[in-house]
Amino acid sequence: MLRDITLGQYYSVDSPLHRMDPRTKLLWVIYYMTLLFMASSAWEYALIVIFTAIAVRASRVPLSFITRGLKPIVILMLFTVGLNLFMTPTGSELWRWGFLKITDDGVVIAVKMAVRLVLLIIGSSLLTLTTSPIVLTGGIERLLSPFARLGLPSHEIAMMMSIALRFIPTLMEETDKIIKAQTSRGADFESGGPIKRVRAMAPILVPLFVGAFRRADELAVAMECRCYHGGTGRTSLRRFAFGRDDFFALVWAVGLLAAIITIKVVTR
Amino acid sequence: MSVELRNITYTYNKDEPSARVALKNVSLRLDDGDFVGLIGHTGSGKSTLMQVLAGLLPPNEGELLPEGKSYPDYKSAARVARKSTGLVFQYPEHQLFEETVYKDIAFGPLNRGLSADEADSRVREAARRVGVETLLDKSPFDLSGGQKRRVAIAGVVAMKPELLILDEPTAGLDPEGARELLAMLGSLHGDWCKTIILASHSMEDVAKTVKTVAVMNGGRLVMSGSVAEVFSRGEELRSMGLDTPQISRIVDGLIKAGLPLRRDIFTVADAADAIAALMGGGKNA
Ligand SMILES: Nc1ncnc2c1ncn2[C@@H]1O[C@H](COP(=O)(O)OP(=O)(O)OP(=O)(O)O)[C@@H](O)[C@H]1O
Ligand SMILES: [Mg+2]
Numbered sequence: 001m002l003r004d005i006t007l008g009q010y011y012s013v014d015s016p017l018h019r020m021d022p023r024t025k026l027l028w029v030i031y032y033m034t035l036l037f038m039a040s041s042a043w044e045y046a047l048i049v050i051f052t053a054i055a056v057r058a059s060r061v062p063l064s065f066i067t068r069g070l071k072p073i074v075i076l077m078l079f080t081v082g083l084n085l086f087m088t089p090t091g092s093e094l095w096r097w098g099f100l101k102i103t104d105d106g107v108v109i110a111v112k113m114a115v116r117l118v119l120l121i122i123g124s125s126l127l128t129l130t131t132s133p134i135v136l137t138g139g140i141e142r143l144l145s146p147f148a149r150l151g152l153p154s155h156e157i158a159m160m161m162s163i164a165l166r167f168i169p170t171l172m173e174e175t176d177k178i179i180k181a182q183t184s185r186g187a188d189f190e191s192g193g194p195i196k197r198v199r200a201m202a203p204i205l206v207p208l209f210v211g212a213f214r215r216a217d218e219l220a221v222a223m224e225c226r227c228y229h230g231g232t233g234r235t236s237l238r239r240f241a242f243g244r245d246d247f248f249a250l251v252w253a254v255g256l257l258a259a260i261i262t263i264k265v266v267t268r
Numbered sequence: 269m270s271v272e273l274r275n276i277t278y279t280y281n282k283d284e285p286s287a288r289v290a291l292k293n294v295s296l297r298l299d300d301g302d303f304v305g306l307i308g309h310t311g312s313g314k315s316t317l318m319q320v321l322a323g324l325l326p327p328n329e330g331e332l333l334p335e336g337k338s339y340p341d342y343k344s345a346a347r348v349a350r351k352s353t354g355l356v357f358q359y360p361e362h363q364l365f366e367e368t369v370y371k372d373i374a375f376g377p378l379n380r381g382l383s384a385d386e387a388d389s390r391v392r393e394a395a396r397r398v399g400v401e402t403l404l405d406k407s408p409f410d411l412s413g414g415q416k417r418r419v420a421i422a423g424v425v426a427m428k429p430e431l432l433i434l435d436e437p438t439a440g441l442d443p444e445g446a447r448e449l450l451a452m453l454g455s456l457h458g459d460w461c462k463t464i465i466l467a468s469h470s471m472e473d474v475a476k477t478v479k480t481v482a483v484m485n486g487g488r489l490v491m492s493g494s495v496a497e498v499f500s501r502g503e504e505l506r507s508m509g510l511d512t513p514q515i516s517r518i519v520d521g522l523i524k525a526g527l528p529l530r531r532d533i534f535t536v537a538d539a540a541d542a543i544a545a546l547m548g549g550g551k552n553a
Contacts, residue, residue, distance in 0.1 A: 012285050065284070174362075180324045181363045184355040185423060186379030203375065206365035210409070 009069075009169075010132050015060040016245045017130040022139025024246040025127050031253060032123045035260060036116055043263045045115055051256055052119055061129050069125050070118065077117050085110040137162035138238050155231025163219070171212060178207050270463075271321060271349065271431060272297045276330035278316055290316040291327070292487040298431065303457050304465040305474035305495075308484030309509040314467040315358065317484065318433050321465070323349030351380075354429030354461075358436045361416035364408040369400065369419050372408050376427040387426075394426035397460065398452060414445045421449075425456065432461040438473055446470075450477045471513040475499065475534035483510070496532040515539045 017025070039045055056063060084106060091105025128136065141158035148154045179189070182203045189200050278291040290313045298304060298321075308314050319325040323332060323346035331338065332345045334352065339345035354376075357363065366372035373394060377387040395401040400418045403411060408419055421437065434453070438446035450473055457464050468474050474481060474495070481498040483491040485508045491498055499505070502512045502520070511517075512534070519533045519542075527546065533539050 177357060178363055180319065181355070181357045181360065182375075184322055184324060184350065184353070184357075185376040185427065186350075187375070188379065203363075203365050207363050210365075211362055 009128065011059075011061045011065060011129040012132070013060050015058060015130065016248070017055065017059040017126065019243070020130075020245045020249060021240050021242055022131050022135045023143055023240060024242065024249050025131055026136075026139050026143055028249055028253065029124055029127045033120065035256065036119055036123070039116075039260065041263065041267055043267060044260055045112070047256070047259055047263065048119060049115070051252075052122055055126060056122065059126055059130050061126070066122055066125060066129070070121055073117070073121060077114060080117065081110045081114050084113050133162055133165035135238065137165065138236060139240065142240060153231075155234065159231075167212075167215065170215070171208065174211055175204065175208055178204050270297070270299045270336045271353075272333040272336055273317075273320065274331045274333065276317075276320055276327045276332075278313075278320060278325065278327050280316075282328065290487055291320065293330070294487075294489045295330075296321075296482065296489060296492075298463050298465060300430075300462045301458070302463050302465070303477070303479040305478035305481045306465060306467040306484065307469070307471065307474055307481060307510060308467075310469075312484040313487045314484055315435050317489075318355060318435050318465070318467060321349070321431075322353045322355040322433055323347070324355065352430040354424040354427050354432050356421050356424050356432070356434040356437060358439060359417075360420035360424070361408075361413065364416060364420055364423075367407060368404065369395075369406055369408050369411075370404040372419060373404075373423045373426050376423055380427055390426045390428065391422075394422045397456060398422040398425060399448070414441055417441065417445075418449070425460070429461055431463045431465070432456070434464070434466040436467050436469065438468065438470065446473065453477060471499070471511055472515070472535075475513045475516075476537075483508070495534055499534050500531060 036048060039048060056066065085102060086100050086106065088103055088106030088109055091103035091108075093101055093103055094107070095102040131139070137158045140161060141154055144152060144154035144157060183189075187200065187203055189197070189204075192200070273294060273296045276291050276294045277289070280286075280288045280290055294313075294317060296317070306314050306317070316325065320327050320332065323334070326342050326346070332342065332349060333339075334345055334349040339348065364372050366375065370391060373391045374387050377390045378384075382390065391404075392401065395404055398418050398421055400415065400422055403415060403419065408416060411419065417437075417440075421434070425432070432453075437453070438449055441449060453464060453466065454477055464478075466474075466478065478495065480493060481491075481495055482489060483498060483505070490508070491501065491504070499512045499516055502516070505511060515536050516534050519529055519531070519539055522543075523529050523531065529542055529546065533542055
């Protein structure tokens with residue numbers, strides 16, 4: 001069950017997206033999100049959907065693998081969509097039941113919201129699916145390094161992120177194992193009311209936290225034993241360089257922006 | 269409880285590039301009164317097999333038959349298997365969570381629906397058998413590694429499972445602690461748990477504790493039989509990265525050097541007896 005969470009997971013195949021410089025992909029994701037929030041008409045959304053589909057295709061990550069990652073956020077999505085659907089006061093009324101009503105504006109906003117959320121998740125998972133955690137944090141460190149002069153601990157931030165990312169699968173595995181172990185001792189996580197269910201989490205959470213602290217402690221000692229002392233004077237094994245794939249990414253970025261501006265101008 | 273596995277195949281991360289076949293067409297039968305040692309090289313699938321046996325890991329193919337019976341679907345089979353099985357994972361001490369040792373050991377029995385009184389007697393009995401009765405009021409997090417291990421095992425033993433499964437119970441224990449633990453398991457077998465299966469990397473542990481041995485190699489069950497049968501196939505075991513107990517290698521050497529010793533000697537005590545008999549002495553106690 002926990003294996004279904006693909007958020008933040010790396011899918012190891014070879015594709016143009018995998019070969020791209022991590023800095024390109026990071027900037028692209030920021031750019032993509034900006035476009036997504038600037039988009040207003042259905043045409044713009046359609047364009048971004050098509051573009052996203054092409055990117056997914058180019059990444060050679062199976063669509064089923066990506067949609068599996070959407071499952072955990074379905075609740076959040078239903079909540080947002082429901083809220084927008086029922087609570088939008090403007091527009092002409094389509095349906096009413098007590099204080100709940102659906103208006104045509106509400107439907108439009110809810111659909112937009114859903115599309116936007118799905119695209120947001122797919123776009124950002126593409127980044128982590130096609131970039132191994134070490135490369136990703138290396139890219140973040142480089143992107144943040146200009147701010148180091150202003151006192152931003154860019155190396156430390158990147159190090160913290162890479163450690164956190166590194167331990168996600170470990171903790172998942174650990175959780176899986178703890179759940180199995182407590183299940184074998186007759187623990188029941190699925191039945192009972194909400195209070196009972198929350199209480200039933202203790203046999204999982206306590207060992208999980210104890211384990212996480214133990215690991216953190218061991219890691220800190222191990223790092224100190226190897227004379228880790230932060231980022232000053234540290235060189236990197238990986239050299240990042242812009243290549244052909246990054247050039248294409250730039251072309252796509254410009255093309256997409258041009259298309260969206262065109263749509264905005266034409267449909268005004 | 270007798271339990272049977274029929275043609276079990278299991279793949280981790282199926283349909284992903286990191287897919288890994290852990291069990292290939294494994295069939296295994298455990299009967300009441302069995303005491304099985306499961307040996308195999310690292311990654312051979314021992315832990316996976318044990319989780320399938322306990323009804324915690326649904327196999328991709330094949331059938332789990334708890335109590336020797338076939339069930340209409342996996343869910344009901346797994347429920348039956350879980351009810352009568354206790355699985356002690358590798359490093360079980362990482363699963364302790366309660367404030368006191370007593371409460372932690374009582375977790376299983378209470379989940380099984382025992383009354384507070386029944387659970388209390390179970391906890392005390394299990395703690396006594398496992399040798400942690402003096403620690404009941406302590407916090408499990410204040411104990412030594414070996415004590416934690418015992419407490420965790422007591423937590424499973426207290427449920428009085430008919431089938432007790434232990435994944436490398438002696439890993440990381442000192443020799444004395446390991447010896448005591450194995451002796452304790454030996455005393456549990458029969459009157460407290462009908463059937464026990466334990467995985468181990470130590471041939472010595474296996475030879476002196478269990479009755480029958482099963483050997484895993486690359487996800488397949490490649491050998492099973494009595495301790496003597498399996499350990500007499502030293503060459504094959506070595507080709508799988510395993511070995512026979514040290515003492516039987518010494519006995520082999522002595523036989524090669526011309527001493528008339530039996531070949532089926534797998535524990536130090538037996539070897540000592542045989543050599544003493546050879547030297548004209550009586551049984552050394
Ligand atoms: N959670 C998991 N995810 C992916 N692959 C796994 C997982 N657990 C085990 N495997 C793989 O399945 C195979 C069998 O593993 P298993 O843990 O059953 O071996 P084992 O015999 O218990 O080894 P050990 O003696 O080291 O404990 C190994 O190749 C391992 O890499
Ligand atoms: Mg194992």
